[in-house]
Amino acid sequence: MALEKTKKKEIISKYKISKNDSGSDEVQIALLTERINGLSGHFEKNVKDHHSRYGLIKMVSRRKKLLNHLRKENPEKYQQIIARLDLRK
Numbered sequence: 001m002a003l004e005k006t007k008k009k010e011i012i013s014k015y016k017i018s019k020n021d022s023g024s025d026e027v028q029i030a031l032l033t034e035r036i037n038g039l040s041g042h043f044e045k046n047v048k049d050h051h052s053r054y055g056l057i058k059m060v061s062r063r064k065k066l067l068n069h070l071r072k073e074n075p076e077k078y079q080q081i082i083a084r085l086d087l088r089k
Contacts, residue, residue, distance in 0.1 A: 014030070036056065067081075
């Protein structure tokens with residue numbers, strides 16, 4: 001379920017704003033989206049895994065809060081991140 005180091009570094013380098021950025025809203029949203037998308041295959045195989053489903057709900061909620069914050073602070077970046085990650089909003 002956790003991301004591999006190489007995949008995580010790739011996502012951070014793709015969405016970072018500055019050279020040493022690893023915690024901006026855009027990076028956090030991209031990392032959460034990757035983890036959420038990765039769990040979809042897990043739930044197809046393990047239908048009764050309710051504990052992981054609870055964790056998924058927490059991740060979706062965290063991503064939603066970050067997206068709402070980004071929408072308030074910078075609507076242009078919000079639209080860009082929605083388009084880049086192919087999220088519905």
